[in-house]
Amino acid sequence: MYAVISDIHANLEALGAVLADADMAGADRLVCLGDLVGYGPDPNRCVSLVREAADAVVAGNHDLAAVGRLDISWFNDTARRAIRW
Structure with missing residues (x-):
């Protein structure tokens, strides 16, 4: 069974809870649809x-912006600050 996650936005606590739930549900494959970074305090972790x-992981717009591959001028102020951080 697949677990599909997205929009983690550097929220390590929520990510841990979702991964634990997926494991308890019997998921044996994990796919991430992007936006691992942005907003939250734990992007690297x-x-x-x-x-x-x-x-499998697909890069989201926040992920691409964090590595300089997407113009952030259209992001809201909070998102721009998070990406620059």
Whole structure:
């Protein structure tokens, strides 16, 4: 069974809870649809955890912005600050 996650936005506590729920539900494959970073306080740890656990990851707009591959001028102020952080 697949577990599909997205829009983690650097929220490590929520990511941990979702991964635990997926495991309890019997998911044996994990797909991440992006936006691992942005807003929350733990982007590096979230990225590391998903890199270990996921079978496939798609970069979201916040992920692309964080590595300089997307113009953030259209992001709201809070999102721009999070990306620059």
